Amino acid sequence: xxxxxxITKSFGENMVLNNFTREFAEGKVTxxxxxxxCGKSTLLxxxxxxxxxxxxxxxxxxxxISAVFQEERLCENLTVSANIRLVTGKRFTKExxxxxxxxxxxxxxxxxAVRTLSGGMKRRTALVRALLAEYDALFLDEPFKGLDExxxxxxxxxxxxxxxxxxxxxxxxxxxxxxALADEVIELEAED
Amino acid sequence: xxxxxxxxxxxxxxxxxxxxxxxxxxxxxxxKLNSKILLVSPVDVVKQLYVLVATGDFWQSVGxxxxxxLFGFALGLTCGCLLAFAAGKLRFVRTLISPLISVxxxxxxxxxxxxxxxxxxxxxxxxxxxxxxxxxIVYSNMLEGIDxxxxxxxxxxxxxxxxxxxRFVGVYLSQxxxxxxxxxxxxxxxxxxxxxxxxVIGIPDGSIGEKLFExxxxxxxxxxxxxTLTVILLSWLCEKAFTALMALLQRRVERM
Numbered sequence: 001x002x003x004x005x006x007i008t009k010s011f012g013e014n015m016v017l018n019n020f021t022r023e024f025a026e027g028k029v030t031x032x033x034x035x036x037x038c039g040k041s042t043l044l045x046x047x048x049x050x051x052x053x054x055x056x057x058x059x060x061x062x063x064x065i066s067a068v069f070q071e072e073r074l075c076e077n078l079t080v081s082a083n084i085r086l087v088t089g090k091r092f093t094k095e096x097x098x099x100x101x102x103x104x105x106x107x108x109x110x111x112x113a114v115r116t117l118s119g120g121m122k123r124r125t126a127l128v129r130a131l132l133a134e135y136d137a138l139f140l141d142e143p144f145k146g147l148d149e150x151x152x153x154x155x156x157x158x159x160x161x162x163x164x165x166x167x168x169x170x171x172x173x174x175x176x177x178x179x180a181l182a183d184e185v186i187e188l189e190a191e192d
Numbered sequence: 193x194x195x196x197x198x199x200x201x202x203x204x205x206x207x208x209x210x211x212x213x214x215x216x217x218x219x220x221x222x223x224k225l226n227s228k229i230l231l232v233s234p235v236d237v238v239k240q241l242y243v244l245v246a247t248g249d250f251w252q253s254v255g256x257x258x259x260x261x262l263f264g265f266a267l268g269l270t271c272g273c274l275l276a277f278a279a280g281k282l283r284f285v286r287t288l289i290s291p292l293i294s295v296x297x298x299x300x301x302x303x304x305x306x307x308x309x310x311x312x313x314x315x316x317x318x319x320x321x322x323x324x325x326x327x328x329i330v331y332s333n334m335l336e337g338i339d340x341x342x343x344x345x346x347x348x349x350x351x352x353x354x355x356x357x358x359r360f361v362g363v364y365l366s367q368x369x370x371x372x373x374x375x376x377x378x379x380x381x382x383x384x385x386x387x388x389x390x391x392v393i394g395i396p397d398g399s400i401g402e403k404l405f406e407x408x409x410x411x412x413x414x415x416x417x418x419x420t421l422t423v424i425l426l427s428w429l430c431e432k433a434f435t436a437l438m439a440l441l442q443r444r445v446e447r448m
Contacts, residue, residue, distance in 0.1 A: 048351060065351060073348040077366040082448035086362040087352045113446060133352055 001026065002047065002137050002167055007056035009042055016042045017053070022186060024137075029168040031182035033175065038190040040171040041070050044139050047169060062136025062167075068143040072126040076115040080106065080125050083114055087133045100128055103158050105151060119146045124155060131162040138168045144177060156180050232414045240414040241421055250422075257318060257400040258426060261387035264319040265380055268326020273372070275327070276334035289331070296328040305390040314394035318401070321390035322383035329379045330372075337371030358448075366445050373438045380434055384427035 002024040009017040016039035024030045024047075032040045045051035047058055048067060066087075074083050081097045092100075098110045104124040114122060127143050143159065144152045160181055170181060178185050193201075215234050222233035232240075244250045279286035301321065308320045341364065349359045391401020392408075400419060407416035 050347060050351070064353060067348075067351050069344070069348065071344065073342075073344050075345060075362055075366050077369070077442075077446060078362060078448060079446055082362065082446060085448050086354060086358060089355075089358070111447070 264322025272330025280338035333375030
């Protein structure tokens, strides 16, 4: 179970979340939709335990989480497959990782250092890393940011396939992404 | 031939031509001066080095100095890293160490060597001097690297629950290795320079410094140049070997 109970969070004078309560459906994709600055990423960070709420609590009965953060948070000096192995350990063979990368159009990138990749390539690497990790809940913060339409469709299909049956919280401002991936949608509005 | 190979070949060619140019200038200057005390020719230096290399005494001196200078370097690397880690973690350690590192950076090698000579005698002087040269370089570089560590990667490691050893290698070592690499590359050359200089001042028996000192006393300029060339070659070899080792380590870390 993943549940946010009466979460309130302010940054100085700016109240971002006010008494937010919601249970996230187990084994389903819940999209958190809203405009920039409405508190989507803050909510995700609170759920992941990266930001402490001013009040309220998060109830999570799982153990492991996985995420695509707002930034890629990849180790720039490691290769793409090393970044994935950093999280997965030796659960996957080199060939398996290469095959997964090929599914998102990174077939040639497995042995390239992350610092040499474009923004879109780094985003896809971060997504593959998150999807290959062992997790009970997956948190995705704008995971398709910076991808062109064709690549985005391919990557969304991959994400949908790999996360099937898992508890996923997807933060986005894109209604098309919601329509394609989400089982449930929460619309957040900026607090006044 | 690939463009990279062509560029490498061009670089080698340019370096060789410029080296040859200066060797010719040196040869001409030596012939014109015609004094084996003031300046010996490069040919004479190579001849003298050839004579020296054939003696057991040469290798004993090389072994004596290399062992001590490299030991000082290794100790300096270890202490520099440990101090940088401590200073990166604890603010009071950083404050405490800061003036000591400033003094180590600015104190003239000759002054310190004389003081060290009084403290520990001449035999292991080059160990201490190499160590003193190495520590501030490694400390400053590593601390810069530690300060530049991305805190968001630490957060990422915690979210994914990455085990400690994997986290150390993948997250921290991968970020710190470039700093360690440039520090050690700079330090190893300076350790050789200062270690040899310290031996000239302390004159430990059977060291390269002793041979340099004797060359000065007996005005054996060919010997002086041959031993100097030996120090340059040893320093260059050590730097190349260490750089290759670092590159290998970096490749291993990159691929995990």
